[in-house]
Amino acid sequence: MQHEVLVAVFQKRDDELCVLLWQRALAPESGTWSLPGGALGADEDLPASATRQLAEKVDVQELAHLEQLSVFSDPHRVPGPRTIASTFLGLIPSPSDPHLPPDTRWHPVSDLPQTSFDHGVVIRHARRRLAAKLSYTNIAFALAADEFTMSALRDLYTCAIGHAVDTTNLQRILRRRGVITPTGKTAPPGRAGGWPAALFRFTESRLRVTDEFAVLRPPV
Amino acid sequence: MQHEVLVAVFQKRDDELCVLLWQRALAPESGTWSLPGGALGADEDLPASATRQLAEKVDVQELAHLEQLSVFSDPHRVPGPRTIASTFLGLIPSPSDPHLPPDTRWHPVSDLPQTSFDHGVVIRHARRRLAAKLSYTNIAFALAADEFTMSALRDLYTCAIGHAVDTTNLQRILRRRGVITPTGKTAPPGRAGGWPAALFRFTESRLRVTDEFAVLRPPV
């Protein structure tokens, strides 16, 4: 019984949420696109393995967040010896361009190529998890730049969550929760003019739940 | 490399949330209390294995809900050959008393005995997950009876979530979300008198998220 790790690595690129995939050269399912990953090593746990695989195979170093998703354990999920897959969600900040091997490419999640085995399901799971956590945690820190304008952050939320987001309300929510902090600095306006935008940063760069109990919260 | 399944099975018993544990007779860690589970079979996936183990070893048949928690993969989490543990949360409805082997017993989660290996961590994870899901899903269906009064349901929430819950508001929330439905019937009052309580049932008996987006919800 084998054990592999699969990571759905997301990054925002050109106003699209993208996922990192590599194209299989050999059978089975040659030509289809796979998630990065590989066999679990003898003396590492799953998160360590995921980090190592990404560093080794696709030169991804700047992983800002990594979390476990579910385990895929169908005895016949892949041909050959039985292999259990532990899947992960990985996030990379936006202005960063890791060096990729030639068979590896970023694909917009809205337009995926044919994926290998059950990897398409994994990607959908990961995307749902990301969208959900954007609304009650500070997880966006792992996709954003160190410093950013509100409109950049709005674009990030918009493409990651899949629908329009109001900049004003987004700022209100994130500031009240203490998720973002103004730096005091401003960014120069674009070439079309406009008010110089204030710069913000995420207060923390570790996952934190910011809206734990929507209802049935404990009494004060 | 071995792969085992561990299940934290919860039930409300006597106004206490309880978890099912069995006491190890042999080394290692003899005398400590363990979660039910065992090795993953060659031709079953993880949920099937969890269900089978419970049915075989502790005669638990009425599992109303089962979901995956995280995987414990520390190479040295247990002595002997390396064993990866996939953990699950299992729920059993309240008026039900499965036949248990002599070494197996229900333990209130507020007063756990000494647990084996990392099983204590698993129990805490499971409990947190349950408490969280009570507030945004209909997961309580798996702990409640077929029909119940609001005060019975309030007691269930109170002991599962760990703090007082207002009956009136609980009913309002759950009815608005369509989680519970009145049956029209009433229960006779207790021996001290009082208004006969209305009976309700859960609208669905499959997990459903009822409060997906607390904020940043999609436009109508």
Next chain:
DNA sequence: ACAAAAGTGTTAGTTGTACACCCATGG
């Protein structure tokens, strides 16, 4: 001057909590 982009403010609606009050029943 004008358009673009960001800041400011307001309104209205929803949701949840806390709490007071009313009513049916058994002793």
Next chain:
DNA sequence: CCATGGGTGTACAACTAACACTTTTGT
């Protein structure tokens, strides 16, 4: 007729979505 406990209603606070208006800047 009273205590008990469930039902009904209201007041209040918190939050959010939607959107109009104002201000600064580059062309």
